[in-house]
Structure formats: C-alpha cells, structure tokens
C-alpha cells in the first residue's frame with residue numbers, strides 16, 4: 433500500500449514534468465520555425481558562403497596578377513552612367529556599379545542596360561544619407577533590401593541579391609565609425625560582404641579636368657597589382673566619363689586585365 437502511494441506520488445511528478453516538456457518543445461519548435469521562415473523570406477536567393485566571399489574580396493589587393501576592377505558609385509544618372517556604359521562597350525570592358533536605391537527607381541532602364549551588358553550591379557544603400565542609414569539595425573538592413581528590390585524590378589530578375597555592399601564614404605572613414613563597425617556585423621548576419629577601394633581618380637573631391645583625373649589615377653595605381661578603382665557615375669563634381677576611355681587605354685598599356693565582381697562571386 434505504501435509502495436503504491438509512493439508510485440502515485442511519483443506519477444503526478446512525472447505527469448507534471450512531461451506536460452512541461454511538451455509545452456517547452458512545442459514553443460521551441462514554433463519559434464525555431466519562425467526564425468528559419470524569416471531568414472528564408474528575407475534572403476531567398478542567398479546560397480554562397482559570404483565569409484569566403486568577404487575573405488576573397490579582402491585578398492584582392494594582395495593578388496600577384498594585374499587585374500583592374502572599375503567601380504562606379506552613386507548612380508545611375510542619366511548622362512554620366514549612359515556615357516560610361518558606351519565607353520565600356522567600345523573598350524569591351526565590364527565594371528561594377530554600386531547603385532543607390534532611389535536612383536535605380538528613377539532610371540530603371542539604365543540599370544537594366546548595365547545588367548544586360550554584363551556589368552555587376554552592387555549595393556550602395558537606398559538613401560545615401562548617413563543619418564538614415566545608421567539610425568538602427570532594421571533601418572540599415574532595410575536600406576540594403578529595398579535597394580535590391582529596386583534592382584530586381586529594374587532588371588526583371590526576381591529576388592535579386594547583390595551580395596556586395598559599399599559603405600557611402602567607405603568603411604574606414606571616421607564619420608559614423610562605430611556605427612559602421614556594428615553594420616559590418618549586420619552585413620555578415622544577412623549574408624552580404626563589403627568592399628572599399630585601393631585606387632581612385634579623386635573625381636568626387638573637386639572639379640578636375642580629364643587630364644588631371646587621368647594623372648590622379650596614374651599616381652594612385654602606381655606599384656599596385658590588383659586595383660579596385662573608385663569612380664562615380666554622376667556629373668555633379670568631376671566627369672569621370674570624360675577621362676574613362678584614356679584611363680582604360682592607360683591601364684591596358686600597363687598590362688592590366690579587367691574584371692568585375694561577378695568573377696569573384698562565381699568562384
């Protein structure tokens with residue numbers, strides 16, 4: 433009788449524990465599924481390993497080969513981007529365009545042309561406004577996602593994932609430095625890598641002539657193998673499109689071949 437009493441007492445304990453176990457596992461599964469659902473929803477097309485992509489990008493500057501990556505920021509704009517695309521076509525060279533989301537909405541056909549001519553369309557955020565970009569984690573991620581959505585609509589490819597982000601003013605500038613460091617982690621979380629540059633023609637600092645732009649570039653490229661060259665496809669400061677043909681010819685003479693970031697993502 434005593435034995436049966438103890439057994440009954442334990443049975444109640446077991447039942448209570450079992451009920452807690454069922455409740456816990458049910459809730460755990462529901463939340464785990466929500467997490468998986470959310471990340472699949474936000475990043476449907478991401479398949480590559482972004483940490484490998486990030487280290488491949490970081491290692492570009494250490495390459496022994498003479499490769500030039502032409503990159504154009506802040507477009508698309510009507511005149512500059514179109515003229516740049518014409519010059520790239522004439523020289524049979526492809527480049528990478530770090531586009532701004534709201535400008536993609538304005539000139540979707542120019543982005544479509546760039547994409548169809550084999551250029552890489554990368555992400556430079558939606559607003560190019562630091563106070564908006566670094567306001568919150570959600571805000572930062574939303575700037576990237578909405579830029580990809582705008583690119584998707586422009587090029588007619590569903591769920592376009594640009595994979596590579598460039599911070600406005602670069603990842604290392606002092607302004608918003610701590611926010612940028614946080615955002616590097618957020619990029620990592622959402623499967624994006626980022627890249628700066630190691631050469632430039634200084635087209636965004638003041639009005640330079642074509643001759644000066646080319647000279648700036650020559651100085652900046654000196655004694656470097658792989659080049660990630662920063663230029664802008666806007667017309668508000670210096671007109672890089674006016675020095676582009678001579679810049680490409682100079683780089684070819686110096687033994688550089690040209691690639692864009694598709695070549696890195698594919699590997």
Ligand SMILES: [Zn+2]
Pocket residue numbers: 505506556560599600601
């Ligand atoms: Zn920019």
